[in-house]
Amino acid sequence: MRDPSLRVAVVNDYEIVVEGLAAMLERFDDIAIVDRVTVGEELSRETIDVVLYDTFGRDGVFSEELATLVATPRVRHVAVFTLSWTDGLTGLALERGVSGVLSKSLDREALATGLRRIADGAVVVMPPERSPSRHTTADRDWPGRLFKLSERESEVVVLVAEGLRNQEIARALDLSEDTVKTHLKRAYRKLGVANRAQATSLAVRDPAFRLERHEMTEPEDSGRPA
16 A cells, blocks of 8 residues: 555534545545544644535535635645535635535545545536436435435534524525425424424434534533534
């Protein structure tokens, strides 16, 4: 096995997302995961070739956290890893200094190839594959997957728990309000809840949804996900 030459950091709010993505990329001999970061924590002091910013449960290209990563001197490149895909969002990401926008429909081999190209200095846009591989989602994990929620349904539930209205969720995830409502209905059924209040209560209290960084720093009765 040769020494890893591509130094990658993985960033997201949820430890389960970070760890799942890191585990997927560590299978490649030439990729070293040099940092696993939940949003709000500092990156390591060493040089990072590519920060892979997973947008799960966030507003992606509009976030202050993403701008901070792009402006960090020891970070050579930042790539956005996202379920949401429009030309407009991709263009905004590139305008903000991101070096790549990568769809979550990519399998691990395609994702690794994209990261290598970004590290070599290319601006890489890899849209959703028309026929994604079966193992695409099997390689990753996300809050609520144990309840059989899809990644998108889980994102919507997380944003409901954060107090966002359907219109705000639609804007954050670049969906229509009707699509948000459909995801919520499906999620409620899988979670065994009847409304937003019950879904929020479950997301706040169940370990499958907890934000690890909040669990360490805030009391569980703080009114935010612990």
